[in-house]
Amino acid sequence: MAGQTTLRLRKIWFQVHKWIGIALAVLIIPISLTGSALVWHDALDGALNPERRATSPATLPASAYEAAARKALAPGETLASIAFPDGKGAVVATATRAPAPGGGRPVRTQIYLDPASGAVVDRASSNEGLVHVFHVLHGSLMVPGVGRQIVGWIGVFMLLSSLTGLWLWWPVTGSVSRGFRWKRQPTTSANLHHLTGFWIAIPLAMLSFTGAWISFPAFFAQISGDPAGPSPAERMRRMAAVPAAETRIDVDVARVLAERFANGPLATITWPAGKEPKWKVAFRGPGGIAEVSVDDATGKASPPKPPQPETTARLMRRLHDGTGMGAIWQAIIFAGGIIPALLAVTGIMMWLRTRRWRGEVARRQAANRAVPAE
Template sequence: MAKTGKKRLRAAWLQVHKWIGLTLAVLIIPISLTGSALVWHDALDAKLEPQRYAELGAAALPASDYAAAATRALQPGEALTALRFDKGGGPVVATATRATEAGGRPVRTSLWLDPRDASLIDRASGNSGLVQVMHVLHGSLMVPGWGRTIVGWIGVFMLISCISGLWLWWPLSGSVTSGLKWKRRNTLNANLHYMTGFWILFPLAMLSFTGAWISFPKVFGQFEPRPAPSAAASREAAARARPLVTPASSVDQAITAAEPFATGALTGVTWPTDQKAEWKVSFERKGGPAEVVVADGSLTATKPKPPQPETLARTMRRWHDGTGMGMTWQVVIFLGGIIPALLSITGIIIWWRARGPRQRAKDARRLAV
């Protein structure tokens, strides 16, 4: 009786596993492949857009010169919002935003400037370029509004698929090591599906879980050690803030006011906005940049806060994308993107080939009635 119940449960898990794979394959494959490529997004972007990563020399001009050069290259409706400096001698990157008519998030544009003379090297919208397209495809399937939620639920179903896959992999008889044999089935596709599915099971479950965590910040935010209910709303409001086109103080004055609190090389400056008339001047520091807040107009500088402990949400994101996790972890994540696509393809082939015998069996039963 127990054996019959076990077989029934296994058959139920098979149906769950099969239909998750079949119905979501068309979505799982692009999400997985783009996630695999984005593990090394900076290196990939450098290959595609080498002019943005060229080592040209240290920034030799006042920040106001780069700001002026970027402003001249702006299009109507755009306003300069930040400058970022590369200690490795790469281009100075200016960021500009343009408000949308619907009142949504402003459209962002990046401009790369030569650090030696502030000449314009390149310009691109925040939504353009292959790497950015892959980010959008991976994070929201390029579906406005509901896309991120859809991706989050795909992560949930992939986690269920991992659990059901482990159950189906587990040998019905014999030791667990018998499940590691290559020729468990009589076809190449089935053996590939069993073996690659087992070896990628735990990394894939982790990627699925962290992907769902990232997609549903309001749901999982309650697990943070120090939850801040208003933090998400504040970030959302800040994302819609408009930089001041003519602040009371210049960018050079803001940097000069912040320099007494410098902890290293200058890394960036953010313009005051219509929500907060404050300059934010960032300096290099171990454990995260030191941000000095300078009041626009009075030029009163505030000492930077000490490095904040990493949040659970940030940890989940690093586990998911491999940032700062080392080459071994990044390779695991890379394979965790490639192999699900392989599992989807082999699973479809296994299902398709099994349809013939099942259909013939159904026809035979029908004729026997």
């Protein structure tokens, strides 16, 4: 009786697993492949834009980079921040402009500066370039408004698919070692599907779960107890804040005033914006980025806030994209993006082969019924 129940469950899970793969393959493949590419975001960006790679450290005063960036601003743009490389690389100035009357996400422009001379080596909008396309495709499938939620639900279905796949991999009879045999199935595609599916099942379940968490932060915050972050409207308001065109103290003075609280090399300098006329000067310290604020009116520097414990949401994002997780974990995530695409293709091949086989069987049975008995 127990064996019959197991077989019935197996048939149910097989149907769930099969139709998730078939119905969502066209969406799973681009999400998976772009996720693999974005594991090494910086390396990919450097390979696509070699002019942005610099071999010398940043040695000029911040005002020199500011002056060079301002010369490259387009009409209506205001300088918002300057980011300094961690070691070697281009200095990146970010410019913004007032949002359009119809609203929408503000567009920012990155101006890449040679760290040795301050010369402009490249300029790119935040909404252009292949890496940007990968980010949007992976995060929202380029569907405005509801794209993020669509990706989140795909993550839920992929989690279910990975767990049902692990159930289906488990041999019905014999020892577990049977599941590791290459010739468990009669075709190469089926063997690839079974073996690669087993080895990636747990990492894929983790990536699917963390992806759903990222897509539905408000829902999971209620479960984890994470403090509520800013609302979407508040985030848009902050992003739309226009940096001050004129300041009372210049960028070099702001840096000097902030250095009394420095715990490492300079990371970024952000111009005063919005209702708070304060410079934000960030330093790379042993415990991460520490941000010092400098009042533009008084020149008073405020020490950085004590580091806060990592939230569950932040941990989920690091697990998902591999930030600060080491090369081995990043390699696992990379495989976790490549292999689902392979599983989708091999799964469809198996389904088509089964349909052809069933069609041939049905035709033979129909032909046999058509032959009159003697």
